[in-house]
Amino acid sequence: MTPQARVQAAIEVLDAVIIAAKAKAAPADRILSDWFRSRRYAGSKDRRAVRELVYAGIRQCGDIPASGRAAMLRVAHGDPALAALFDGSRHAPAPLVAGEPVAWGGSAPGWLAQALAASGIDAESQAALMQRAPVDIRINSLKAALADLPEPGEPTVAPHGRRFPPDTPVEQWPGFQAGAIEVQDAGSQLVCEALGARPGEAVVDLCAGAGGKTLALGAAMDDRGRLLACDADRARLSRLPPRAARAGVTIAETRLLDAGREGEALRDWVGTADAVLIDAPCSGTGTWRRNPESRWRLTPAEVARLAALQQRLLGLAATLVRPGGRLAYVVCSLLDAEGADQIAAFLGAHPGWRAVPLALGAGQVHGAGLRLTPGADGTDGFFVARLERL
Ligand SMILES: C[S@@+](CC[C@H](N)C(=O)[O-])C[C@H]1O[C@@H](n2cnc3c(N)ncnc32)[C@H](O)[C@@H]1O
Numbered sequence: 001m002t003p004q005a006r007v008q009a010a011i012e013v014l015d016a017v018i019i020a021a022k023a024k025a026a027p028a029d030r031i032l033s034d035w036f037r038s039r040r041y042a043g044s045k046d047r048r049a050v051r052e053l054v055y056a057g058i059r060q061c062g063d064i065p066a067s068g069r070a071a072m073l074r075v076a077h078g079d080p081a082l083a084a085l086f087d088g089s090r091h092a093p094a095p096l097v098a099g100e101p102v103a104w105g106g107s108a109p110g111w112l113a114q115a116l117a118a119s120g121i122d123a124e125s126q127a128a129l130m131q132r133a134p135v136d137i138r139i140n141s142l143k144a145a146l147a148d149l150p151e152p153g154e155p156t157v158a159p160h161g162r163r164f165p166p167d168t169p170v171e172q173w174p175g176f177q178a179g180a181i182e183v184q185d186a187g188s189q190l191v192c193e194a195l196g197a198r199p200g201e202a203v204v205d206l207c208a209g210a211g212g213k214t215l216a217l218g219a220a221m222d223d224r225g226r227l228l229a230c231d232a233d234r235a236r237l238s239r240l241p242p243r244a245a246r247a248g249v250t251i252a253e254t255r256l257l258d259a260g261r262e263g264e265a266l267r268d269w270v271g272t273a274d275a276v277l278i279d280a281p282c283s284g285t286g287t288w289r290r291n292p293e294s295r296w297r298l299t300p301a302e303v304a305r306l307a308a309l310q311q312r313l314l315g316l317a318a319t320l321v322r323p324g325g326r327l328a329y330v331v332c333s334l335l336d337a338e339g340a341d342q343i344a345a346f347l348g349a350h351p352g353w354r355a356v357p358l359a360l361g362a363g364q365v366h367g368a369g370l371r372l373t374p375g376a377d378g379t380d381g382f383f384v385a386r387l388e389r390l
Pocket residue numbers: 206207208209210211212213214230231232233236257258259260262279280281282
């Protein structure tokens with residue numbers, strides 16, 4: 001493909017991404033793979049170039065643009081070499097027209113940028129949410145001897161973390177195949193430390209998903225004790241056992257929860273857990289480095305729905321913890337409505353609990369917890385709080 005044809009391809013893909021974002025349909029990644037699947041003539045360099053252009057368009061447009069062309073013109077606005085490719089040649093985008101609409105820049109839709117600012121995330125920190133994320137790995141202490149890394153990587157704020165440039169193919173490394181390394185953002189690793197899970201304890205990972213944090217907890221527990229991994233999503237939870245087997249975590253037991261009736265499946269754990277992790281479903285505003293398109297899809301109503309679910313899961317988790325036990329509440333969101341405000345509301349309604357100050361070696365104190373941000377900590381954005389049952 002010519003450079004011009006790649007730009008035109010990116011415009012067409014962006015048109016599809018815009019339609020899908022409005023309809024809450026397929027994500028950009030899937031649209032890109034479908035597009036390439038039906039165009040076998042596109043080689044690997046073409047794919048990489050088109051993908052980069054599409055993601056540049058998504059990153060640089062804070063809100064859903066009017067069209068793929070308007071989005072690409074926003075990118076071309078700061079890139080004369082790209083603007084020169086709008087030359088009307090065969091397969092190229094039509095030449096630029098004076099006064100033609102260019103998509104609005106900005107970091108996020110207005111309501112969301114304001115909500116972030118009100119949560120203490122200023123314009124500079126919002127811009128940092130749009131940078132490309134590096135590849136972080138966690139060295140699995142259960143199999144550290146097998147973690148023979150072809151490159152040493154950089155240390156991260158997480159004790160078992162190493163950092164590599166974007167697109168480093170770590171999943172092809174022998175250490176990955178052997179279960180000695182996991183791909184996990186350093187912030188994601190660090191928030192697991194907030195729970196302080198120890199060998200021999202009874203621990204619940206209430207929203208375990210495919211087990212990213214469950215595996216970190218299993219390693220922290222040296223694979224000794226009880227580790228219950230729950231989720232309401234069968235497909236996600238079903239990916240956990242093979243990952244645990246690869247990582248040498250034998251203590252993880254999975255349990256599928258019925259959304260809305262989660263407590264029924266957890267009766268046997270009431271008042272018994274030493275520690276419960278709630279990695280709550282959230283808006284993901286802290287993960288825009290990896291998923292910039294999600295800010296086009298979020299609505300105030302969705303944030304409110306998630307906040308209600310988070311408060312309900314906090315209440316449920318509290319029933320599982322034994323007296324003197326602890327709970328860590330985590331969201332990969334930087335909105336106070338999902339973080340600091342949730343803990344304040346919980347503590348207001350649960351006098352038998354207190355927040356414990358956290359010292360994780362990174363992050364800034366925020367409300368009763370700690371906040372990690374890409375700008376200040378080089379991690380995805382997280383809010384984490386540690387609570388103790390008196
Ligand atoms: C932030 S993700 C968890 C990610 C996972 N802990 C990890 O480290 O990879 C939140 C999870 O909450 C789950 N979830 C949503 N509603 C739930 C509910 N009512 N009860 C339990 N889990 C729920 C979602 O399916 C999703 O997997």
